[in-house]
Amino acid sequence: xxxxxxxxxxxxxLVLVAVLLVIGLTSLIWGGSTNIVTGAVRLIxxxxxxxxxxMVDKLEDVYAYLYEYDKxxxxxxxxxxxxxxxxxxxxxxxxxxxxxxxxxxxxxxSKARNDMRFEAAYLVSWNASNWSSSFVxxxxxxSGIELHDCVITEHGYLVxxxxxxxxxxxxxxxxxxxxxxxxxxxxxxGLSAVAEGDFQLMGEGKLKLDYLPNGxxxxxxxxxxxxxxxEVYPADLVIGKVTGIESDGSGYSAYGIITPLAExxxxxxxxxxxxxxxATD
Amino acid sequence: MNKRxxxxxxxxxxxxxxxxxxxxxxxxxxxxxGASPLLLPIAAVGFGLYEGGLRGGLWGLxxxxxxxxxxxxxxxxxxxxxxxxxxxxxxxxxxxLARGFPSFAMLSGVTLVLSALLQSFALLFxxxxxxxxxxxxxxxxxxxxxxxxxxxxxxxxxxxxRSF
Numbered sequence: 135x136x137x138x139x140x141x142x143x144x145x146x147x148l149v150l151v152a153v154l155l156v157i158g159l160t161s162l163i164w165g166g167s168t169n170i171v172t173g174a175v176r177l178i179x180x181x182x183x184x185x186x187x188x189m190v191d192k193l194e195d196v197y198a199y200l201y202e203y204d205k206x207x208x209x210x211x212x213x214x215x216x217x218x219x220x221x222x223x224x225x226x227x228x229x230x231x232x233x234x235x236x237x238x239x240x241x242x243x244s245k246a247r248n249d250m251r252f253e254a255a256y257l258v259s260w261n262a263s264n265w266s267s268s269f270v271x272x273x274x275x276x277s278g279i280e281l282h283d284c285v286i287t288e289h290g291y292l293v294x295x296x297x298x299x300x301x302x303x304x305x306x307x308x309x310x311x312x313x314x315x316x317x318x319x320x321x322x323x324g325l326s327a328v329a330e331g332d333f334q335l336m337g338e339g340k341l342k343l344d345y346l347p348n349g350x351x352x353x354x355x356x357x358x359x360x361x362x363x364x365e366v367y368p369a370d371l372v373i374g375k376v377t378g379i380e381s382d383g384s385g386y387s388a389y390g391i392i393t394p395l396a397e398x399x400x401x402x403x404x405x406x407x408x409x410x411x412x413a414t415d
Numbered sequence: 416m417n418k419r420x421x422x423x424x425x426x427x428x429x430x431x432x433x434x435x436x437x438x439x440x441x442x443x444x445x446x447x448x449g450a451s452p453l454l455l456p457i458a459a460v461g462f463g464l465y466e467g468g469l470r471g472g473l474w475g476l477x478x479x480x481x482x483x484x485x486x487x488x489x490x491x492x493x494x495x496x497x498x499x500x501x502x503x504x505x506x507x508x509x510x511x512l513a514r515g516f517p518s519f520a521m522l523s524g525v526t527l528v529l530s531a532l533l534q535s536f537a538l539l540f541x542x543x544x545x546x547x548x549x550x551x552x553x554x555x556x557x558x559x560x561x562x563x564x565x566x567x568x569x570x571x572x573x574x575x576x577r578s579f
Binding site for chain 1: 438439440442443444446449450451485486487534535538542544545548549552555556
């Protein structure tokens, strides 16, 4: 060993010094750049480091999956609950907006018809009978609703009449029910007639405009209003539009077919007229 | 009344309320050619057939009251009719009919036809409504209701008991 160092030691030291000198010189010449040796080492180690980092990343993911799964699950459930709550808020907001729009329409109507007092009510259920057309509302005598009160939409379109009242609910018979009979007049020419329910037309959601004076002129598209006769229905409520003109079996007299303007199938909220001034002739 | 009898009464009430909800809230919206079905009179017949005239009449009365409520009028047509249907179904099963599906189907069919005729009676004879549209609705209501005889047979049979 001693011999080896005596013979080659000086050479080894010389080589080392030479290498250090080369490294030093290249660093000086390409200042700021990687020297040759470091570059060579990096050339080999970079792919290895990359592979190693990738492995560590994967291991970290596995760790996170194993140890943070529960936390994520809880977070996910909380987010789902939050979404459900936000959806509910949006739904409520939409319902409130719709109600607001209805009330705005009603406000217009009450400004135009300050002779009337209204009570808002929600539709609870349609009755299951195949022989009549009626529904239940969530307001009754406690809210000032009385038998034969008239029921309208926010636009002032006639819906029907209260035919049964209990303390917290009432039954409304619609205009298309075969028992309905309303004094009516045609808006265009003041023609007086009777709008009445018809069993056959009830299935189609329509009613009849009957007892028209002989020789009277009725056109498709004519708007039919309440006449106010009979003291049950206030005057000038829109019943519907004439969508057909038919002659009776004998062929001597004609009757109109009215399609109500109140969309009965989509009703959710109605307004009961609890008081109104009678029409004066 | 012991625990078993109370349980049976509760089950009857729950079953009748379920049929009421189906008839009033579900099938009233699922109309076929403008008609919805009757479920409670079928149940009244079943109670009578399997539980005798007295209990048939009693459960028929409960079913009938709820049927009139579902119809939305203050009439008592179904209150009276379902009570009688339950009673007579029980009476016939005591002496004439066997307690099985054919008897149940036949009595239910007769009950449904009579229901439709009774419902159309006032329209035909007091309100001068032309017979054709009335009979059409009567027919559709009866046929639609007949579809429920089989689904109602098993629960009604299951509810039978003679312990009160």
